[in-house]
Amino acid sequence: DADVTQTPRNRITKTGKRIMLECSQTKGHDRMYWYRQDPGLGLRLIYYSFDVKDINKGEISDGYSVSRQAQAKFSLSLESAIPNQTALYFCATSGRSPLAGPTDTQYFGPGTRLTVL
């Protein structure tokens, strides 16, 4: 079973719709992240959370919101989707426990391909 899962894997929606992307992890990590990836722009950080009570904006948070429902779950919402939010979205996790690998390495989910028409 995958350690970091994302649902849905693909989604096509219309402008103005509210969309929620979900991320779950079984790695026991305390830190979770949401990125978007666009051709030629690389991975850009949307929001991140270092523990359940800690939520922080990344470099491109406008138009997005997040919820950290539990240590293992981190959801990304688009309140009113627009076409330039069409992208590949990745969730990632990291942790500082001895079991977490070399110093806070981030591990990525499989991605959600979102298309906004």
Added chain:
Amino acid sequence: GQNIDQPTEMTATEGAIVQINCTYQTSGFNGLFWYQQHAGEAPTFLSYNVLDGLEEKGRFSSFLSRSKGYSYLLLKELQMKDSASYLCAVRDHNTDKLIFGTGTRLQVFP
């Protein structure tokens, strides 16, 4: 500010050696990561450097020079499956966030 530069594309031949360079500027450095990403898939962790020098892991090695703000990923005995994008990422000491470069797309030809 923070900036990471790496070549956009590279090509190489199966069995050869290729070096992918990454230069960075950051206000506070706390480690450099290399990830591999096949088209449409998730990035997967390859290597981590925080001290100067070479880290070797099988066919892949990564080098870091903090004074020069420079790293490279060395891939030996190239295989067709190594065709992918390679992402350089720097962790900022002050925020603990990763800043990613735009990636280098490597194509391996027979």
